[in-house]
Structures are given as structure tokens and as C-alpha cells.
Amino acid sequence: MTPVGLMLGALFAASGVLFVLTGRAPLRYGRHAAPDASGVPIRLAWILIALPGLVLCPWTVYGAGGGGVVPLIMLVLWMLAYGWRGVLYPALIRGTHGKRMPWAAVVLGAVFTAALAYLNGLVIAETWRAYPLRWLWSIRFLYGVMLFVAGMFISRAADLSLINLRRRGDLGYVLPRGIFFEEVSCPNYLGEMLMWTGWAILTWSKPGLASATLAVALLLPRAVSHHLWYRRTFPNLPPNRRAIIPFVM
Numbered sequence: 001m002t003p004v005g006l007m008l009g010a011l012f013a014a015s016g017v018l019f020v021l022t023g024r025a026p027l028r029y030g031r032h033a034a035p036d037a038s039g040v041p042i043r044l045a046w047i048l049i050a051l052p053g054l055v056l057c058p059w060t061v062y063g064a065g066g067g068g069v070v071p072l073i074m075l076v077l078w079m080l081a082y083g084w085r086g087v088l089y090p091a092l093i094r095g096t097h098g099k100r101m102p103w104a105a106v107v108l109g110a111v112f113t114a115a116l117a118y119l120n121g122l123v124i125a126e127t128w129r130a131y132p133l134r135w136l137w138s139i140r141f142l143y144g145v146m147l148f149v150a151g152m153f154i155s156r157a158a159d160l161s162l163i164n165l166r167r168r169g170d171l172g173y174v175l176p177r178g179i180f181f182e183e184v185s186c187p188n189y190l191g192e193m194l195m196w197t198g199w200a201i202l203t204w205s206k207p208g209l210a211s212a213t214l215a216v217a218l219l220l221p222r223a224v225s226h227h228l229w230y231r232r233t234f235p236n237l238p239p240n241r242r243a244i245i246p247f248v249m
């Protein structure tokens, strides 16, 4: 097997393991953190996790001599996703005082991002498959971009709603209400899963699929943990609200 094939295999296998493990016990940050949690301050944690996505992907594309209109659009979408997570999101979140993410989660997160950035960089550089101009009008690209943009809109809007639940300095939790939150407890996770599913479709590649698989493996079980936590913490949680998929789960 080639090194690239090994990396992909490891990513799919790790997604399966993470799905099972985090389904049993959520990663210990945010509301699921231990009271005396040690580790990396939460803003820095998100920067470190996203940084390889911002640097390694364009570097790989550049190194492999990528170019062309379709790859450029793909690179812009990728940078928008990681620019939010690694720059704007850490700058905007509130109530971070004393909150930390375990070192292991940060290192693992950064390693996964680096692997995905490298592999998807190869995809964007067209070493996986060629993306001629007519790819822009293919069903895969159009449908994938639609899903990516819709997912990004839902995820960012939900992230901002959650951020605005707190005034500066507040550390506590409030029951979220309003658009998207009436149907599910974690629309930010739902949007993120849609985004990366869209990415898998628009690139029609195994690295794209690895990005979507990892997002689902991390976010689906965490959404269930969040939902159960909301149910325990807020007895007035609307009974029809689901964890992450409206009307289903």
C-alpha cells in the first residue's frame, strides 16, 4: 500500500474508533470537561487544531503545482472553513476563562487536520483526479457546493447564536432558542456534517470522504451527549427537539 493509502486507511479506522469511544464518553472539554480540567486554553486549542488546515493545504497545493479555476474554488471553500475555525471562532467565543481542552485531544485534532489538509491538498492539486472547467456544471459539483454552503450557513449561524447566549465574562449555559434550535440541540454540528458531506461530493474523492467521515464520527455522538445533558439540565427542553437530525435523532 502507498503512504497516501495508509494515511487514508488510518483516518477511516480512527474515525470508527473515535465514534465508538466518544459514544461511550464524550471528549472532556466544554460542558463535559472535568471540574479541575487541565490542558490547553480553549481559544489556543482551536487555533492549534485548525492551523494545519490553514497552512498545510495551500502549501501542498502549491508544492504539487496545482492551478485552474475549479481547484481555486475548492481551495477558497477549504480556507473559508478553516479560517472560521482557526481565526474568527477563537476570537469570538465567550466565557472561556479557565476553560481548557485536554492535550491529547488537541494533539490528536491537529494530527487529523494535518492529515486531511495534506490529502485534500493533493486532491485540490488534481493529483487524485483532474477537474476540468466542465466539472463546474457537473451534478456532483453543483450539489456538493450547495450542501457545503448550506451547511456552512447553518453551522456559522448556530455558532454565532451560541456565542451570543453569553455576555462577556459569563461562564454558564442557557437553553438555546430560535431558528434551527427548535428542531435540534446541535445545529452547529449538523451544519458542519452537511458541509463536509458537501465537500466529499464536490471533490468526489476518498480524502473528501475521509473529511466527512471524521466529522460525522466526532459530532454525531457528541450531539447525543449534549442533548442528554440539555435534557438533564433544562426540564423545560421542548419535547420534540432532537439531538442533531430533525425529527429523527
Ligand SMILES: NC(=O)c1ccc[n+]([C@@H]2O[C@H](COP(=O)([O-])OP(=O)(O)OC[C@H]3O[C@@H](n4cnc5c(N)ncnc54)[C@H](OP(=O)(O)O)[C@@H]3O)[C@@H](O)[C@H]2O)c1
Binding pocket: 029, 030, 031, 042, 093, 094, 095, 099, 155, 159, 162, 163, 165, 166, 171, 172, 173, 174, 175, 176, 188, 189, 192, 214, 215, 216, 218, 219
Ligand atoms: N469538523 C469536525 O470534525 C469538528 C469537530 C469538533 C468540533 N467542530 C466544530 O467546532 C465548533 C465548536 O465545537 P464545540 O464542541 O465546542 O461546540 P459547542 O459545545 O456547541 O460549543 C460552542 C460554543 O458555544 C458555547 N455554548 C454552547 N452551548 C451553550 C449554551 N447552551 N449556553 C451558553 N454557551 C454555550 C460553548 O461554550 P463552552 O466551551 O463553555 O461549552 C462554546 O464556546 C462547532 O461549531 C463544531 O461544529 C467540528
